[in-house]
Amino acid sequence: MHTYDQLKDIVLSRADELATATKELALQIYNDPETSRKEYQSSVLIASFLEEQGFDITAPYADLPTAFKASIGHGQTHIALLGEYDALPDIGHGCGHNLIAAASTLAACALLPVLETIGGRLSVIGTPSEEQGSRKIDMIENGAFEDIQMAMISHPTAIHDVATIFSYANTDVWVTFHGKEAHAAASPEQGINALDALILSFNAINALRQQLKSDVRIHGIILKGGEAANIIPSLTKAHFMVRSKNGTYLKSIIQKVGDIFRGAALQTGCTANIDIGHTCLNMKNNKAMAETYIQSMAELGQAVDLRCNSLSFGSTDMGNVSHLIPSIHPLFAISDEELTPHTTSFCLAAGSSQALEAMVQNAKGLALTALKMYIDKDLCAKAQEDFQEQV
Ligand SMILES: [Zn+2]
Numbered sequence: 001m002h003t004y005d006q007l008k009d010i011v012l013s014r015a016d017e018l019a020t021a022t023k024e025l026a027l028q029i030y031n032d033p034e035t036s037r038k039e040y041q042s043s044v045l046i047a048s049f050l051e052e053q054g055f056d057i058t059a060p061y062a063d064l065p066t067a068f069k070a071s072i073g074h075g076q077t078h079i080a081l082l083g084e085y086d087a088l089p090d091i092g093h094g095c096g097h098n099l100i101a102a103a104s105t106l107a108a109c110a111l112l113p114v115l116e117t118i119g120g121r122l123s124v125i126g127t128p129s130e131e132q133g134s135r136k137i138d139m140i141e142n143g144a145f146e147d148i149q150m151a152m153i154s155h156p157t158a159i160h161d162v163a164t165i166f167s168y169a170n171t172d173v174w175v176t177f178h179g180k181e182a183h184a185a186a187s188p189e190q191g192i193n194a195l196d197a198l199i200l201s202f203n204a205i206n207a208l209r210q211q212l213k214s215d216v217r218i219h220g221i222i223l224k225g226g227e228a229a230n231i232i233p234s235l236t237k238a239h240f241m242v243r244s245k246n247g248t249y250l251k252s253i254i255q256k257v258g259d260i261f262r263g264a265a266l267q268t269g270c271t272a273n274i275d276i277g278h279t280c281l282n283m284k285n286n287k288a289m290a291e292t293y294i295q296s297m298a299e300l301g302q303a304v305d306l307r308c309n310s311l312s313f314g315s316t317d318m319g320n321v322s323h324l325i326p327s328i329h330p331l332f333a334i335s336d337e338e339l340t341p342h343t344t345s346f347c348l349a350a351g352s353s354q355a356l357e358a359m360v361q362n363a364k365g366l367a368l369t370a371l372k373m374y375i376d377k378d379l380c381a382k383a384q385e386d387f388q389e390q391v
């Protein structure tokens with residue numbers, strides 16, 4: 001019978017052995033960034049790495065061409081480490097998802113030498129298109145997490161090391177207004193102005209803000225605003241994102257935003273087509289798992305806070321996974337200076353040696369968190385209890 005300390009030594013020494021190789025993996029993904037839905041090369045790189053280590057690969061997975069599942073082991077407890085690897089248009093890895101993929105890969109590989117002894121099942125699930133498309137939601141619908149009890153993913157950030165995140169519930173909404181084109185000077189009275197409907201919508205949404213709770217965010221862009229200044233626009237289109245702390249409250253706001261579009265159509269004589277997309281749920285940070293992560297990082301000499309109120313994360317489809325099974329989404333610092341994700345400076349940091357070191361440290365923390373979950377049935381039960389209690 002091995003003690004935790006003995007198992008931990010084995011896990012950490014394997015992590016050290018593979019640190020250089022996984023840093024190279026992170027850099028390979030970094031140097032050839034692929035945007036959402038196009039992560040073909042990145043997903044193959046990660047899956048091949050895991051296959052070489054002995055994982056069984058299913059790719060594509062859950063009906064998504066750039067998703068994969070790498071599995072190994074037997075036993076009741078099945079833990080999944082999730083990997084994101086999509087980049088941003090023009091910016092590259094400005095959200096550092098190259099590091100997420102590498103961290104989950106390294107954590108999983110570090111657990112391999114002890115997996116048979118502790119009798120656990122382990123998967124790395126490649127979850128593509130987080131930035132655009134929130135594909136974890138499709139993966140949930142396609143049964144990708146059905147046999148998994150717990151999920152973990154980590155994300156790079158600046159300055160703070162923190163075990164939990166606050167993320168908004170978020171719904172994408174698209175509206176298309178159909179009007180009637182006409183010569184804007186010769187016969188404007190014959191036109192129906194679809195751009196007016198759109199501008200009225202933006203103004204009404206701005207008025208609505210005053211009557212909403214302070215945690216609500218509504219932001220949008222015009223995708224199509226007309227063809228020429230001397231043609232009354234007959235077709236306009238906008239994309240809005242509507243966010244709130246709470247999914248139920250979010251639904252009521254979506255209804256109000258829909259009313260605004262319908263009202264704008266009525267005012268202008270247009271017709272409105274409203275397309276409501278997926279809803280990313282707020283992150284339900286599992287308390288027992290988060291505390292275990294903090295303890296694991298402390299064993300590595302790294303202090304991690306339970307939460308950081310000054311840090312806002314936007315939204316993530318990991319929120320939906322966290323409402324399905326106990327999950328954590330810790331953040332690890334890749335820079336000592338303030339950085340904003342989705343910027344060129346964040347992208348530069350995501351390829352730095354400091355970031356790669358932080359990725360390795362974080363992977364070790366994830367591996368030790370999983371190790372504790374595998375060997376401590378009471379802790380597993382506590383994670384399930386917390387999951388039932390939390391909203
Ligand atoms: Zn992002």
Ligand SMILES: [Zn+2]
Pocket residue numbers: 095096097130155
């Ligand atoms: Zn991200």
